[in-house]
Amino acid sequence: MAGKPENHRKSPPKLTQDQHELLVLYVQRLEAHLEELKAAVAVQVEIETRHLRKILDQ
């Protein structure tokens, strides 16, 4: 692991390679989760719009 910071005041926490990857994955997971939430809303809106259109067409 390169790029460790110099020890200033207290020694900063270090992560292993695995832990670092876990962290990156977690951020991605959150990103995906937010996208899913938005997608779910979009689908719902779409369904409701179509439903409404059907009612209006009748």
Next chain:
Amino acid sequence: MREFLRTMFGLNGQTGNRKVVDSTAGADEEKTPYLRESEQRLKALQELCAKYDGTPYAAHFKAALERTRRIHTYLAGRGRGHELELFHVQHTDHFLSTFTAILEAQQEPQELPQQQEKPISKPGVRGRTVVFGPFRSERKEVKAVQNTNRATSQRAYSDIAETKTEVPRLSMPEIAINTYAKIVYLREDVSDGLTTCEIGFTSPPEEKAAFESYVAASIGLSDITYVGNAMVYAPPQGKPQPAEMVPVIHWHGAPYALHLEELRLYPVRTYRKQW
């Protein structure tokens, strides 16, 4: 238009989980606890991120905090308290406990510089965060457990009252920290020799840290903090004993007097209320 939509679905009797975009449901009474716990989690996450500040990973932690906060506001703003809770349980809680554990595991071997601020900043509570989870105290399950135990106690108590057995009373004596006396203790060094060490309220942080690790190793408790020394009478065992000076440690939110020879802990109270 939207109003029309709402009336349509309202008339159709489609309520429940179905939400129209932008429907800002008022904060329901039953949802406020979810919201409060979730906000606590957000705060805990923020504190964790602050601890990783100045490391190469700070940016990732900030990103995680930022995303979590966005999802939180998104769900909270739409009154989806239950989903919010679920999200935090499935994501934030795991994340918090994982990286808190990593942090603590690393601080143990190199506690020397760390201990300077830690005694003041509630070390016990932090330990608990991992073990029990800070968000469960108001849960139904917890209350059920408490009630069961209380019922058991009451039953046992009425049994005892009939037989006239005396119930022992536990006590938590109030102690006064002695700020100048020093206690000596022996610890084994690497080469199997014994070193005499001193510990007292005014000891430098390194000595306190050394004492903490010594105690941690001998009684198998982690996350302890040295508080000071105090004069106490140890519980009599056979013959009465004179008062002696013993170290007081702080563990999981409460102080304990430590009997160094027997390695036993006795709960005590200090005049200080908050740690």
